[in-house]
Amino acid sequence: MRTTTSSFLVLLGAAALFGCSSSDTPSEGEPGDVLLEPPAQGTGVQYRMVSTIEPAQEIERCQLFVAPPEGLNVNREEVRFSGGSHHVLLYATPYTEMPTETIRGKKLDPTQVHDCNDGPQAEWDVTGVIAGAQSSDGKSFLGGMPEGVALKVAPGTVLLMNTHYLNSSAEPLETDARINLHTIPDEEVTTEAGMLFHYNPFISVPAHGESSARMRCTTEHDISIVRIQSHMHRRGVGYVAHKVDAGGNMTELYAHDRWEDVPSQEFTPLLELKAGEALDYRCDFKNTEDRDIAQGLTTRDEMCMLIGPYFPRSQAYENCANEQNFFVPTWFGSGKSTCTEALSCMNSTPNGDDAALYGCVVDSCESVGPQLSEVITCQISGAYGACNEACSGQDAEACNTCIVTECAAEMEACETATCD
Template identity: 85%
Template sequence: MRTTTSSLIALLGAVALFGCSSSEAGPGEPGGVVLEPPAQGTGVQYRMTSTIAPAQEIERCQLFVAPPEGLNVNKEEVRFSGGSHHVLLYATPYTEMPTETRRGQKLDPTQVHDCNDGPQADWDVTGVVAGSQSADGASFLGALPDGVALKVPPGTVLLMNTHYLNSSAEPLETDARINLYTIADDEVETEAGMLFHYNPFISVPAHGESSARMRCTTENDISIVRIQSHMHRRGVGYVAHKVGADGKMTELYAHDRWEDVPSQEFAPHLELKAGEALDYRCDFKNAEARDVAQGLTTRDEMCMLIGPYFPRSEAYENCANEQDDLAGTWFGSGKSTCAEALSCMNETPADAGDAAFYGCIVNSCESVGPQLSEVITCQISGAYGACDEACGPDAEACNDCILRECAAEIEACEVATCD
């Protein structure tokens, strides 16, 4: 048996990673990447090259330092040689180049190095600056309006990440380049941000199908430039909607691709007012003889919505509220009531695996999504901070506090039905 409280608090660490792992794409042709660096004074290029051995699948990382004057990024271009599903450039909290990974390995991070458990296993990250999951050049940031820029503070350590699979019998020479085009400080009128909404509740049964759906409501008016999805190879469908303050859903973006993913451009920009939401769903089909859950590797699955917007609302970037509490609403596609979902979460043995635990949420019915999500959020946040002191090494004291402080949310869940 596992307690709901302990499981959800443990999940918070996984959600904070908000990593993006690659697909199992084919090798493509080496070389052919033509992207010259920006002209002097107009930006900077970050580039990674490495050799992938035959039949090797590997994630690699390299760290760079942003210029001492910082970067006001108004446009981005990405090119990478075939065999990869993505190239990403993360911001980190480091103000000087680290020399030791989170796991205690000493290395020179300015050189290309393996990070095969995902970059977040070795380095702290705070957000995404740029990247692409399409070798034809469709990127996350793209071009922003005049006077709008994504800001990278002076001297920020940046982490570039690639994930390649070489399915050929010959070595694969890879080349990935990211150009960041900048504007001067006095030209910046509005700071932009990058949406990186990550659904932590995915469970796809062996030889089965399921969906993962998440809604994020903004507390501020924002303008969205474009959006893209991200799934792994079991993804067979994706749809995103805008949800008005009256609950009306308007479809924004739909496709059935997990690689060479299209982006949805908004012209004019998509206006999302305070109290409105983005709602997105990933559909999965699992051909394997094992259950699959959310996670950072290709053995796992992901369901994400990514895209640039302005003005920046740091909390909303990660589907959080202004208090930095996880603030998503998760909708299941099954038949369990809210009370049944909570019982399932409490009764699932710890050794049953993440897919079994997350399945309790995925298998709940759509209509109890708000009530179940309120309980989950209350528990993950330690009753919005009220149980921080109690939730130390004493699991029983933590659970007692959560049950007491989240009583109203639990009661609302217990009476919610699937009608």
Template identity: 65%
Template sequence: MRTLTRLIALVGAAAFVGCSSSNTGPEPPDDGPLDPPAEGAGVQYRMVTTIEPGQEIERCQLFVAPPEGLNIQRDMVRYSGGSHHVLLFATAYTEIPAQTRRGVALDASQVHDCKDGPQADWDVTGVVSGSQSPDGNPILGDLPEGVAVKVAPGTVLVMNTHYLNTSPDPMETDARINLYTIPDEDVKTEAGMLFHYNPFIHVPARGESSARMRCTTEHDISVVRVQSHMHRRGVGYAAHKVGADGAMEQIYAHNKWEDVPTKDFSPFLELKAGESLDFRCDYTNTEARDVIQGPTTKDEMCMLIGPYFPRSPAYERCRAEDGSIGTWFGTGTATCAETLSCISTAKPLAEDGGAEFFGCVVNSCEGASASVSKLVNCQITGGFGACDEACGQGEEACGACVQEACGPVVEACQAAACN
């Protein structure tokens, strides 16, 4: 079975994939450009670039956070129309690298193309700020008194846009993010940003499909607000809080992929350890081709985003402490054993971008979700960490170790039923 290397490429790296757009040109906010925060009250990060006629492109620019760091309590975002998002990511760097992860030398302090999204070129670690609307609600918004998203001193930040210009003329774009900060002594609790991403999307040509994922927290948290992210085939979205007993309570629902509404919780949405957030995206595909997950307008996405506290770095990427991701729910009839067989014979990533693999999971039955998810997670994590050393010795050694380590999971999968 072609296991670990391909699954990591398809699933593990997907957590920080970019977003896309369908807008056609600049639509300046009614209240004009966004002025920087007053001196001592925060910082502004700004990207200005030109998009050529007919061009769709992701662009990035790297900045260095102040030497004293940032304690962000609220943000504001404004950007020219033509992009469905502007995002600001934190990275693992403390100085701007001279080359990308792929070995391309460039001056990353200037605007540059990052066509496969920032995660392909830079070691991003989390989302700091952003928005899905040129003059709409930011992702972070306002946090409670004493609560702030912390950025360590000197952290390198990546600002990312994804523009599509369908007009016959060059498009001048201007994106600005204001981060409003508080002093260290005023920070009582560190906040984080939920960035739950479901890569298992497969919408058949001229057909319908859904993508559903559940993320279980291992710590008590308070969620401030949430919003969704889908592309233009998205026709419905619903998010639920799931109690430890499995009871589901709808907390957010709409049918928009543009001008996405934000759900503010007052009081905050409390999740206890062992409880979950469960989110589902519904799609209708009018094209004569299958659509899978990905960062461009040709692809789809399914996400749940929002600030929460106190911070749990693993949970904000829908991960557990052992590195496993969440639970994926299929909408088909295939048992776990049939899904395993499907994954084993799916085309390599280089041939179809993972379309067959995604389809295998989406076509599994809902009752097999726990078994299928544990199977995929065992391979993503290298046998839940048992194969870390072997996987540093090459693909063959890694694959052999994962096959052995995941043997019990495979046996359980083959015995699992759909009901």
């Protein structure tokens, strides 16, 4: 049997962690009094990007900053940006000093605003999200945390700020995006927070058709969730998120029908998620175009995400991974294919046909979701690392043989799973 394609492995290794690199056509507006003044000295920092967008231009831009030498304990965040953008994001990177060239080898001054139109992760390494917003006057991702809880940024960390603007007017558009990180001293921090960034790679919407993408992430630790919000592109017509208890009972948490000016759901009291419980979310799509739409990082593609701050931090769960750092979601289709039929579909799909590949999972029936997900996870993880050596070289046959052998139990469960 064929294992997952190389493009799919790249997808799960990068986009699944940091997928929010692009957005759709935003609503326009003018800068106003809502833009932020910097925090008072000693209480935080402001990161700001200013640039000019030419008429009819759509562009992503980036700028790198260095966190203070004492680091940051972010307890609260505010984001404002002038109209014409759908999101502003602040990423953490692994860099401990300012890089002098991009991943692609392009030399530039990263402290200045520069184009990154293929998304920031095409130019720079990123390790997580610190702050951001999807509406110029709406709720930010982090918002405010309880007393003593903070998202920590290590001293000297290089931070990456990213904007995406569209100027549909006939005049140049002057843009201004600002992120305020409000901090607390080390001695006041009792608990480290993190940011959930759950990303579903299995999206496929047929031309002039409809579909759904649903994913579940189970936590291995007790956590408290402050707020959640969605992220979809312009074909998104519905979103719903549930809490799933250890017995499989689902409680609705958040539902809406908007892909822009996205609302957030704040939890008062905080949402408590115990070990063995899960977050389950679904995006509904309607495609009015003459082509199939697949998951991806550009405005021509779609996304389905759940984002939100929580504590105490579990770095693995932030990206729907387990403690061994393997990506382990459960995907649920909304079609009629059995687990075996879905795998056969994936194995027979030509390389490069992403919509068809992802559609194999979307078209599977709900009841085989756990078994299908376990087979896919076993394959893309190289049998949870057992086949790393066999798959490290150019011998595809040896790699496939190892994965088939090591994933035999998951395959057997898939073969007996039915849609009844």
